[in-house]
Amino acid sequence: MNTMIQASAPAVDAAAWLKALSRYRHPRVGRSIFELLVTIVPFAVFWFLAYLSLARGLWLGLIFVLPAAAFLLRLFMIQHDCGHGSFFARRGLDDWVGRLLGVLTLTPYDYWRRAHAAHHASAGNLDERGVGDITTLTVAEYRSRSRMGRVGYVLYRHPLVMFGIGPAWLFLFKQRLPFGMMRSGALPWVSTIATNAAIVVLAGVVAWFIGIGPLVSIHLPIVLLAGAAGVWLFYVQHQFETTHWAKGDDWHFPEAALHGASHYDLPLVLRWITGNIGIHHVHHLSSRIPYYRLPEVLRHHPELASIGRITLWESLKCVRLVLWDERSRKLLSFRDAAQVTTAA
Numbered sequence: 486m487n488t489m490i491q492a493s494a495p496a497v498d499a500a501a502w503l504k505a506l507s508r509y510r511h512p513r514v515g516r517s518i519f520e521l522l523v524t525i526v527p528f529a530v531f532w533f534l535a536y537l538s539l540a541r542g543l544w545l546g547l548i549f550v551l552p553a554a555a556f557l558l559r560l561f562m563i564q565h566d567c568g569h570g571s572f573f574a575r576r577g578l579d580d581w582v583g584r585l586l587g588v589l590t591l592t593p594y595d596y597w598r599r600a601h602a603a604h605h606a607s608a609g610n611l612d613e614r615g616v617g618d619i620t621t622l623t624v625a626e627y628r629s630r631s632r633m634g635r636v637g638y639v640l641y642r643h644p645l646v647m648f649g650i651g652p653a654w655l656f657l658f659k660q661r662l663p664f665g666m667m668r669s670g671a672l673p674w675v676s677t678i679a680t681n682a683a684i685v686v687l688a689g690v691v692a693w694f695i696g697i698g699p700l701v702s703i704h705l706p707i708v709l710l711a712g713a714a715g716v717w718l719f720y721v722q723h724q725f726e727t728t729h730w731a732k733g734d735d736w737h738f739p740e741a742a743l744h745g746a747s748h749y750d751l752p753l754v755l756r757w758i759t760g761n762i763g764i765h766h767v768h769h770l771s772s773r774i775p776y777y778r779l780p781e782v783l784r785h786h787p788e789l790a791s792i793g794r795i796t797l798w799e800s801l802k803c804v805r806l807v808l809w810d811e812r813s814r815k816l817l818s819f820r821d822a823a824q825v826t827t828a829a
Contacts, residue, residue, distance in 0.1 A: 524657055565776075624809070
């Protein structure tokens with residue numbers, strides 16, 4: 486696992502870091518337009534190539550589904566930056582680009598943006614779990630559950646559910662209604678219903694030209710692959726051994742942002758496809774920094790690169806980490822948690 490010990494990380498000086506990062510918060514409009522074009526054009530090209538390939542057999546067409554899914558994931562990262570108001574730094578423009586991209590990603594933009602803002606405001610806070618995050622129990626909470634409650638949590642955290650069934654449920658069904666915000670005013674409802682209507686219209690137009698079968702055969706696996714990759718990224722950015730959780734007065738935003746989110750140090754190609762979202766600790770500390778400027782932060786402040794750093798190989802081992810131990814202040818596997826309990 487990640488061998489970095491939290492206690493050895495640089496101390497968090499909120500005012501100093503926020504001031505230092507403020508210079509990176511300004512997007513470059515030309516660069517933002519370029520980023521959008523070099524993402525949506527290849528997505529459209531690979532989608533069309535997948536359609537053309539269907540005439541020669543489904544499996545050949547699926548060859549192009551993988552790169553199309555990669556670019557759809559990147560479109561979601563642009564939508565993500567729009568939600569933070571960091572892509573164009575023009576609220577109206579960011580919002581409408583985000584809403585339009587939400588039709589392709591099957592994500593109601595305004596509904597998602599509100600849930601994601603709650604995640605940023607409370608990440609790592611044991612008293613504020615449940616909105617826009619992955620359910621994480623403490624060892625004590627898990628032990629206090631009934632047998633069926635423990636079985637339910639084990640199933641929820643199983644990789645097949647978390648990265649297979651979970652993304653399908655989230656993108657195909659859960660986001661069709663504003664679950665969790667049913668009584669939070671009109672905006673979540675307008676967002677989900679309007680996005681659903683736009684999806685139906687766009688799907689109807691495409692199906693009119695190519696047929697419903699090819700449409701489903703192409704776009705469904707694209708969405709599921711991109712969704713699974715997105716859930717994986719969100720998972721490893723907060724579910725690593727030395728992440729940070731606290732409650733009450735022990736929770737402080739800067740410390741939670743910097744030590745509760747990982748620096749997922751990916752290979753260059755994957756870093757580009759994922760919109761540098763792996764530099765997640767910096768993003769949480771200053772979410773108004775556009776994703777294409779995050780590498781600048783690490784170049785100018787190399788001391789940030791070692792905080793919460795996990796490699797691609799190390800991230801695979803994070804899947805088994807499921808319970809927060811408040812005594813050791815680490816995420817543990819079910820087996821390790823049982824041994825801690827036995828030793829106690």
